[in-house]
Amino acid sequence: MGKYSVKSSRILILMSIIFLFASGSGCIRSFEEESYYSIRDMDISADHAGTSFVDLNVTTYIEKYQGDTEKNTSLLLKVYSTESGLLEVKEQVNLGKLKKGETKIVSQSLSLPKTGGYDIRSVLFEEDIQKSSGEIKVYNLDYLPADVQDIGLEISEMDFKVRKVEDGKVLVESDIYITNEGRETSSDFRALVKVREMDAGLLADKVWIQTGEIKPEATVIRSVNLTMPDQYNYILEVLIWNNDTIVRRGEGYIRLNPEIEVKDEDATKTRKIQTSEFENLGEPEMVPEEDYAEEGATPGFSLLLSAVLICSAAILRRRFG
Template sequence: MGKKRIKPTHMLILMSIILLFSSGSGCIRSFEEESYYNIRDMDIAADRAGTSFVDLNVTTYVEKYQGDTEKNTSLLLKVYSRESGLLEVQEEVKLGKLKKGETKSVSQSLSLPKTGGYDVRSVLFEEEIQKGSGEIKVYNLDFLPADAQDIGLEISEMDFRVRRVEDGKVLIESDIYLTNEGKKTSQDFRALVKVREMDAGLLADKVWIQTGEINPEATVIRSVNLTMPDQYNYAVEVLIWNNDTIVRRGEDYIQLHPEVEIKDKTATEAKKIQTSEFENVDEYEMVPEEEYAEEPTPGFSLLLSAVLLCSAAVLRRRFG
């Protein structure tokens, strides 16, 4: 008895039935392997500790241990207060596409109030799908010592005005702009303002002042008078002291005898400055307290005279 041959039409029907059955049973699946990630580790360090805030650097190690396809990934860093549970800050960084077996380290910087502790959480996303997370805790930031030179104050600018020129000497009023870039009111620091001739390095004058307490994000002006010989060039330096340590420096220049390039730019020559032409005297100057006693007050004298005349009239009427 011979073998029966399957007709092509029957073969096509049979293959269609097999394909339909296999699809329903899950035998045929996508050849795209799903991606899996792991937050292997997290490190945290204090880059800078101020009096009221701290700059933290958080490093997250991301590993892709499964998945052939490469899709864009991102890491979202979220920081929660351990006391209130509220979200303090969050920052996102793009990682790009990771290959299977690749481990990538990601560093993120953030600034936080130096109070209590925080829960720092890294959340990994592939496209819009969360793929993993890791967490690290920070405790007792308020006990972290502040950097010795971090006072929150910056010397942002200086202005100079000629107040008087006399006998070859110049009296210059120096306005010093102090800005509090910290997050709380600054302390009252001592500051030394000194003026030094630029070529010889000789000190012409120096004055101590107090910075005063300055509110956060505020700028104040502290003024000092400096006396120096005319027709020299000077460097004005401001040194802010915290006890016995210089914690901030600022410098600017007064050129009363500057050098300028001549036309062919092959040499320089000194330019004579008529310092007296810049003399700036306020219309109403403060009078020293000791001078008030020497000058009579017209209004008070007239009043006193009127009182004496009235008293004399009363006495004459009573005893006349």
Template sequence: MRKLQTKSAQISFLKSLFLILSIIAFTFGSGCVKDFEEESYYNVRDMDISADRTGAAFVDLNVTTYIEKSQGDPAKNTSLLLKAYSQESGLLEAQKEIKLGMLKKGETKSVSQILTLPKTGGYDLHCVLFEESVQKSNGEIKVYNLDALPAEVQEIGLEIPEMDFRVKAVEGGRVLVENDIYLTNEGRETSKDFRMLVKVREMDAGLLADKVWTRTGEIKPEATVIQSVNLTMPDQYNYIVEVLIWNNDTIVERGEGYIRLSPVTETKNRNVTQAREIQTSEFENVVETGMIPEEEHTEEGESTPGFSLPLSAILLCSAAILRRRFA
């Protein structure tokens, strides 16, 4: 009787052991237990805001977020998502995400992000910290009355990337030069029609040879226009052409170009330089060339659909011969 009880106890123990081992194997196989991985904890310690650039209609906000990792596995990547909600409508106005990489335990990291927002009212700025795809922490800061920020006077959006010069006439030792000024609007809105002063100054003496007032015209965002002026100057001198854009009584943009009608070159003996004589009249160009509209431009050599004239004649003759034969 005792042997039966002992055998029954052994069988019960083996069943229990088998059940425990099965549970452990299933748990490890299903990934429910990780190799003693430490849970990660993050804190958004603080957020700072500054205005990097203030235009007439937009403002660039520099948002700096301070993130602290208190504990956790250092081998996981993190990212920070910054979102701006309008306080008036509650709608999402802009968002930007940045990859932070792996943070070490006990590390505090500052992250700066630029958000471009309409300069109206205020915004609620939310930051959300992710580890891989899991949200770990968040923060919030508010900004008010952006429309009260004064626009930076210098930020008109216009740049002068290029200038061209063309000789139109040479007479009595004086040269008439057409100056093409390229104006590009790098801003986010159509520019105003600014005053523009073009001056020609002799390079060595600094004497002013000519100056002309004109206007930039209104330029659409990311567009480039060409404004042309005529300048008169004495021949056989070198000049600096200065272009100044005025906003009321303030110079807000400038550009420079060079006209060398008497360039200086070095001779074989490098201690001696001499001026080259330029026959300016050889560069006279009075032919007016206009811009070709995109919608009217077609490539040269583009053929018109249909048969050519010789092929059409051959086909007509063949048809006549066949008609006589079978008539």
């Protein structure tokens, strides 16, 4: 019995040594298969071309062709200027876990200055380990034509003031608020402002103006005077032109004969507007800052002039005293 126990112990020790040797030499390995990925292809397209910026769409095709385990992956998109080599933009998107044999299509949007060219690289990571990368280049974005409609300007507001009422005619000053929502100073565009009777569609008056150059995120007011018959309702239209193309529209309403709903009755009736009561004959002009300074000065001689007069009086007293 004792000999059998000793023999079993020896066999157990021997098996342990063999197991350790086999593990160290790689005969027994983990059955976890390492993951391998491939960026098979990349596509690029221009979604929108402005005067100074272009919006690009980059599509990356990712394939996981080996690996049983599923770990989180992410795709890092890096954009380098081909002229300077400097990094312009980088964006990262999480893809989650990919299965073996799965192909993932990832689309990413980029907004870049429309100058020169760019080297666009897609880098795939599993957890924090880089697994694959791809590259695509784009050239000569300067020559990409801008979308005709993209001028960056919006008509944000309109105000109306009655300047004169005479012989059944009303002179209305219209203040048009134009905002530059683009990324660079706008060009100076032509704009047609016209006032049309709401029901018949008859044109009462029209005026051409210039928008002027407007800085980014700035709003300017362009004022026009339009004459129209009293006691009608009108639509004021603003059409901004880029050469021979209308690129922006805006509308406002002037109701000199509005309709109101009659309470407790299923009917409407017109409300008589005494237009002359809203007449604005003039407004106080803004005084420049330097004028404000002069108006705020104390009446009488200034300190410098007073000092000169005192010195002159002292000299005269010595000479003739």
